[in-house]
Amino acid sequence: MDKYEKVIELAKRRGFLWNSFELYGGAAGFYDYGPLGSTLKRRIEHIWRELYIIHEGFMEIETPTIGIEEVFVASGHVSGFSDPLCECRKCGEAFRADHLVDNMIDVADALSNTELDILIKDNDIKCPECGGDLGDAYEFNLMFRTAIGPGSGRAGYMRPETAQGMFINFQRLSKFYRDKLPFGVTQIGKSYRNEISPRQGVIRLREFTQAEAEIFINPHNKTHPNFERFSGTLVNLYSEDGQERGTIEQITIGDAVKQGIIAHEYLAYHIALTNHFLWRVGISPDHLRFRQHKKDEMAHYAIDCWDAEIETDRFGWIEVVGIADRTDYDLNAHAKTSKTELYVYIEYDEPKMVTNFVVKPDMGKLGPAFKGKAKSVANVLKDMTREELEQDVIKVIVNGEEFIVSPDLVKFTEERVKVSGENVVPHVIEPSFGIDRILYCTMEHAFNEEMVAAQEETGSNKSKDPKKEKRIIFKLKSEIAPVQVAVLPLMTKSELIEPANKIVAVIRDRGLLVSYDDSGTIGRRYRRNDEIGTPYSITIDYESLDDKSVTIRDRDSMDQVRTPIENIGNLIYELVYGEREFKNAGVPV
RNA sequence: GCGCUGGUGGUUUAGUGGCUAUGACUGAGGCCUUCCAAGCCUCAAACCCGGGUUCGAAUCCCGGUCGGCGCACCA
Known part of the structure; x- marks a missing residue:
C-alpha cells in the first residue's frame, strides 16, 4: 500500500471522503465529503476567507453555477474549450x-x-x-451543456470556473468599491468540467470547489502597498530558467522581483500570500514550490503565471493554485461581446494641459452637398490631421466611395484643455485555488505512521509480541482538524460520565468542535482520535472528582498535563488556535 | 476515449461450477479494567450491475460500471 492508498482507505473508513453514488455503482469524477471531510473542507475554506476576505478586504460574492451562452462565448470557453x-x-x-x-x-x-x-x-x-x-x-x-427553460430553451453551461461571475459583475463591483483601484473580489464555489477521463481520486474531478480572487489593479502601477510584509519571505521558485536547468531555488520574494524572476510586486505578493495560506493549512514547505509557466504554455494574453505545486507520494508534483496576471483580457473580451465599455476613471496626480486638434465640419453646408452621406463624411473629416485638411481639395473615402470636400465646408482649431484623468481598463491578478486538491494534500502531509511500544500483557500467557505496534496519526493542524478536542471519561461509569458531559457543554459554548467517546478502553479511544487527527484529548478520572482537574493529552507527543476544570474551555481554545503552547497548559503528568 | 488489470461484510482478506461463503481488524452490547488499539462472552455485517451458458453462477463467457496502471486529453 502506498501513501495514497493508505490516506484514501482512512478517509473512506473514517468518514472524510469517498466516491459518489456508490449505491448505484459509482460515477467517475465525483466525490462525496463525509462528516469529517466536509468539516475539514469548511475549516480550510474558513482560513482562506480569513486571509482573503477579512485580511485583504476582497469581499466575497456568489453568482450562479449555470451561465448563459454569451458569457462563455466572450470568455472563449465555447470555442476554445x-x-x-x-x-x-x-x-x-x-x-x-x-x-x-x-x-x-x-x-x-x-x-x-x-x-x-x-x-x-x-x-x-x-x-x-x-x-x-x-x-x-x-x-x-469540456463544459457541461444544458438548456435553460422548457422546450429547446436557451443554451446554458455549468461554469468551468468561478471567475467569469466576477468579471461580468465588474461595473457593479467597481461602484461598490467607489471606482477606486485596486479592489478585489472573491468567490468560493463549485465549478464543472466534463473531463475525458477523471482519475486520481479527488485530484481530477468533474465537479470541484474553487476559491478564486480577482484583483483589479491599475495597469500603470503594479507595485503593492504592503509589499514589505512579504519581501523577506523565502519561497521555493521553479522559474522558467530553473526548469531549463532543472533546479528549484529558494529565494526571498523581494529578491525575486528585484532580479526580474517574478514580473512585478503585485503578483509576487500573491505568490507569498498563497505560500502563507498553504503553510497555515498544514502543507509542508519542503514539498511546496511555485512553478512559472513557460512562455509557450502561458495563455497569450497573460504577462506572468505561477502555479503552486505540492509534491505527493504517488502523483509527484501536482498543481493546486494558479496565480496569473491576466491583464485586461477578460474585461476587454466581455466589453466587446456585451458592447459595454468596462473601465475605471483614474485621476492624474496633477491635471495635464493638453492641446487637442478639433475638427468642426459645417453640417449646414455638408448636408445639402452630400445628403444622406453627410454624416459619414463628417465622421471621416473629424479624424483627419491638420495637413490633410489644409489641402486645396480634401478627398474623403467612405466605404470605397470618394467624395471631394471643399475646404470651406470644414473648420478646425487647436484647443488647450485641462485633462484630469483617463479611463483605464484594469489589469487582473487572479489567484485560483483548487480546494479539493489542497484538502487531499493536507491529508497526505498529515498522514503519519509510527511504531510505539505496546502495552505489556499481564499474566502468564504472553502470546503476542509485546514490543511494538503501529500508531496512525493524522497530524492535521489543530486549526483545520474536524474534531478539535475529544472528551473521554476514563471508565464507563456514571460518576465520570456526568462531569465529562458538563465539560463537553462548556467547550461547545466556546465554539469548538468536540467529540465525546466512552466506548472501549482509554487506549483504544486515544488511537481512534489519533487517526482522525483530534489534536487534544481530555480525560476525566476519579481524581478529577476530588481535585477538580483533568488530564489533557497531546496527539503528536502523547504527553499529558494536568489542569483545572475551571478554565478548560478557554484553555482548549488557546491551544487549538496557537495562543498557548501545550507545555504551558498545565502540570506535566 | 483506447489498451492491460482487478472488483467478496465498514476496512482488509481466503476461497470454490454445488452444504448455512473464510478469517482479521473495525463497529454494537456486556463482563473485567484507574491513562495509550490487552483479555473474555454475545451480536451485526459481503460475493459491483445486467445478460448468457448450466439442473445449478459469487466462480465460466459477453456487455456495462467503478478502481488502478499505460496512452491520449488536461482551455
Missing part, C-alpha cells in the same frame, strides 16, 4: 479532426463535423499512428 475529435477505429488514438485536414483547406477550424467527415473520406485520410480507418468527428467540449 471544445475541439472536434476523431478516433482511429483500429488503435483508438484520438486526433483533432481539424488538424488532420489542416493542410488541404484554409479554414479547417471553421468546418462542421459533417464537412470534416466528408473531407476525411474524400481524401482517404488514415490514422497517422497506425494507418487504420478513422471514425466520425465529434465535438468534445
Whole structure:
C-alpha cells in the first residue's frame, strides 16, 4: 500500500471522503465529503476567507453555477474549450479532426463535423499512428451543456470556473468599491468540467470547489502597498530558467522581483500570500514550490503565471493554485461581446494641459452637398490631421466611395484643455485555488505512521509480541482538524460520565468542535482520535472528582498535563488556535 | 476515449461450477479494567450491475460500471 492508498482507505473508513453514488455503482469524477471531510473542507475554506476576505478586504460574492451562452462565448470557453475529435477505429488514438485536414483547406477550424467527415473520406485520410480507418468527428467540449427553460430553451453551461461571475459583475463591483483601484473580489464555489477521463481520486474531478480572487489593479502601477510584509519571505521558485536547468531555488520574494524572476510586486505578493495560506493549512514547505509557466504554455494574453505545486507520494508534483496576471483580457473580451465599455476613471496626480486638434465640419453646408452621406463624411473629416485638411481639395473615402470636400465646408482649431484623468481598463491578478486538491494534500502531509511500544500483557500467557505496534496519526493542524478536542471519561461509569458531559457543554459554548467517546478502553479511544487527527484529548478520572482537574493529552507527543476544570474551555481554545503552547497548559503528568 | 488489470461484510482478506461463503481488524452490547488499539462472552455485517451458458453462477463467457496502471486529453 502506498501513501495514497493508505490516506484514501482512512478517509473512506473514517468518514472524510469517498466516491459518489456508490449505491448505484459509482460515477467517475465525483466525490462525496463525509462528516469529517466536509468539516475539514469548511475549516480550510474558513482560513482562506480569513486571509482573503477579512485580511485583504476582497469581499466575497456568489453568482450562479449555470451561465448563459454569451458569457462563455466572450470568455472563449465555447470555442476554445471544445475541439472536434476523431478516433482511429483500429488503435483508438484520438486526433483533432481539424488538424488532420489542416493542410488541404484554409479554414479547417471553421468546418462542421459533417464537412470534416466528408473531407476525411474524400481524401482517404488514415490514422497517422497506425494507418487504420478513422471514425466520425465529434465535438468534445469540456463544459457541461444544458438548456435553460422548457422546450429547446436557451443554451446554458455549468461554469468551468468561478471567475467569469466576477468579471461580468465588474461595473457593479467597481461602484461598490467607489471606482477606486485596486479592489478585489472573491468567490468560493463549485465549478464543472466534463473531463475525458477523471482519475486520481479527488485530484481530477468533474465537479470541484474553487476559491478564486480577482484583483483589479491599475495597469500603470503594479507595485503593492504592503509589499514589505512579504519581501523577506523565502519561497521555493521553479522559474522558467530553473526548469531549463532543472533546479528549484529558494529565494526571498523581494529578491525575486528585484532580479526580474517574478514580473512585478503585485503578483509576487500573491505568490507569498498563497505560500502563507498553504503553510497555515498544514502543507509542508519542503514539498511546496511555485512553478512559472513557460512562455509557450502561458495563455497569450497573460504577462506572468505561477502555479503552486505540492509534491505527493504517488502523483509527484501536482498543481493546486494558479496565480496569473491576466491583464485586461477578460474585461476587454466581455466589453466587446456585451458592447459595454468596462473601465475605471483614474485621476492624474496633477491635471495635464493638453492641446487637442478639433475638427468642426459645417453640417449646414455638408448636408445639402452630400445628403444622406453627410454624416459619414463628417465622421471621416473629424479624424483627419491638420495637413490633410489644409489641402486645396480634401478627398474623403467612405466605404470605397470618394467624395471631394471643399475646404470651406470644414473648420478646425487647436484647443488647450485641462485633462484630469483617463479611463483605464484594469489589469487582473487572479489567484485560483483548487480546494479539493489542497484538502487531499493536507491529508497526505498529515498522514503519519509510527511504531510505539505496546502495552505489556499481564499474566502468564504472553502470546503476542509485546514490543511494538503501529500508531496512525493524522497530524492535521489543530486549526483545520474536524474534531478539535475529544472528551473521554476514563471508565464507563456514571460518576465520570456526568462531569465529562458538563465539560463537553462548556467547550461547545466556546465554539469548538468536540467529540465525546466512552466506548472501549482509554487506549483504544486515544488511537481512534489519533487517526482522525483530534489534536487534544481530555480525560476525566476519579481524581478529577476530588481535585477538580483533568488530564489533557497531546496527539503528536502523547504527553499529558494536568489542569483545572475551571478554565478548560478557554484553555482548549488557546491551544487549538496557537495562543498557548501545550507545555504551558498545565502540570506535566 | 483506447489498451492491460482487478472488483467478496465498514476496512482488509481466503476461497470454490454445488452444504448455512473464510478469517482479521473495525463497529454494537456486556463482563473485567484507574491513562495509550490487552483479555473474555454475545451480536451485526459481503460475493459491483445486467445478460448468457448450466439442473445449478459469487466462480465460466459477453456487455456495462467503478478502481488502478499505460496512452491520449488536461482551455
